[in-house]
Amino acid sequence: MPKVAYLDNAASTKTDPKVVEAMLPYFNEKYGNASSLHSKGLEAKEALDRARKTIAKSINAKSEEIIFTSGGTESDNFAIKGIAFANKQMGNHIITTSIEHKAILNTCKWLETQGFETTMLPVDNEGFVSPEELEKAITDKTILLSVIHGNSEIGTIQDLQALGEVCKKHKVYFHTDACQSYTKAGIDVKKQNLDLVTINSHKIHGPKGVGALYVKQGVKITPLFHGGDHEFKLRAGTENIPGIVGFAEAVKLASKKDIERITKLRDKLIEGVLKIPGTRLNGPRGEKRLCNNTNFSFMGVEGESIGGYLNLKSICSSTGSACSEALLEPSKVLMAIGLTHEEANGSLRLTISKFTTEEEIEAVLKELPPIIKKLRRMSPIDKVVKHVLPKNN
Ligand SMILES: Cc1ncc(COP(=O)(O)O)c(C=O)c1O
Structure with a gap:
């Protein structure tokens, strides 16, 4: 036993010991701020760029489409609130499902207090969302669909491509929370027509407190935080270099x-x-x-x-x-x-x-x-x- x-x-x-090993130099020696222009800063910036490239490649995205965050909850909040506030001239309707993580459900609930409306799509007895039900729920006010890729509780993997085609047809932004599926089930942002993807590190043997949001180039999104120009001006705050290095190492080890x-x-x-x-x-x-x-x-x-x-x-x-x-x-x-x-x-x-x-x-x-x-x-x-x-x- x-x-x-x-x-x-x-x-x-469990954090993979190889991930911990990859992170250690970024606490002990390479501790610079990635925004600093001296040698220690450049060291950190190079590590940040490498990690971004690794993660971008894993979902068929471009490096500049990966925004590092503090984890899945922040990425979900950023995706939903960011799209809602940046696109409210286009409409106030968000579609999600009845089987989302609380980071999505409670964000949508809060947005309802700010004048947004949400529709929760039903699922079948195995937890699948139907593209036909989605199409029926879309109105001329719909701006966003958010669907969990791999369900945290019952493991259902949604057909992102089929849902993505409906979103493309109706010009609705498409977000998926892929915290449970990342590195386990295929994510290809182009093939699946994704505009936004939430991923995090601690579900894949990386450290806690780090994640990312894929934001397709050209998507209109409002930042959650205001401050410095980090992360292409989309997420202010000094980057968590040890965490980000560990996250990318976990991706490489998958x-x-x-x-x-x-x-x-x-x-x-x-x-x-x-x-x-x-x-x-x-x-x-x-x-x-x-x-x-x-x-x-x-x-x-x-x-x-x-x-x-x-x-x-x-x-x-x-x-x-x-x-x-x-x-x-x-x-x-x-x-x-x-x-x-x-x-x-x-x-x-x-x-x-x-x-x-x-x-x-x-x-x-x-x-x-x-x-x-x-x-x-x-x-x-x-x-x-x-x-x-x-x-x-
Ligand atoms: C599907 C899903 N989304 C979001 C989260 C939240 O991620 P984090 O713990 O990194 O904030 C989790 C983690 O429980 C999750 O399973």
Whole structure:
């Protein structure tokens, strides 16, 4: 049994030791400000330019289209508010979906207090947004569509290209929050017709507190911060060079081989957990699911209780997105794909990374069935369970 089986990689990942190594010189020796004109400044500026190039290349963008930020939340705020305020003469309508991260949902909610209107597109029972529904929702006031690429909770990967074609046809800006999918599912800003893309570092074995927003050349966007002329005058503030270097190193280290290995572990976990009676997989199977995501509902038990018992066995899991976990209300994503309150409350998310071992997956498959059995025996919704499940489960 491993010391701690860490299966909450959608919340955050272990910083790769090679990333830490790449960052260290930018704390110890190359600590200059990238805006300074002396040798230490130039050293920092060169590192910044290299990192920008690496990240731009990974999504088929130009270097000057990458704006470094403090992470996914800032990039989401910048994209949505920045487009809303810069383009309000064109319209006040924003379209998003019912399965977004809070950084999008709460930004849209706030914009409603500023005179903007939002439409939340529904999703099907696997979490897919339909391009036809999108087309129906677009009005002559629509300025922006924002859709999460790989869903944080159930792993659904949207067809960005199909949604991008609708946006192009109606001249609507297209933003995707790709924090969960970046380096795992393909992003090609040209092919997918993207105007704005949110990415961050701590989901891909880079440091926390750093991210980026891709802003297509020519897009009209208002900065969030006002100050110096950093980041092509779009994001004031001295750049976090160690963080940015670490972010780019994490991108360079991402590999197809790791994705293939993670996918195998994911499928082993899915097959093993589904052997527990009264269990369902939330979200799609196969290639349209993030390689590292699993999400299950267990009839008649609470996800929080499962997570608590797993924690006692040194297994880290999650019941939903980390940010909403403190609230004991059913996940909006699970409700949006049509789960009942009971099914949503009985959900558990286990997310894998390149550092996950077979041993950790086996630990879950060994520890989980007796936990579910024990909790079902204690369950207040015992009657429902007994009705649905075979004896002894
Ligand atoms: C899809 C998505 N968007 C945005 C964020 C926020 O990113 P950050 O933690 O870098 O602010 C997260 C992280 O939880 C996420 O999963």
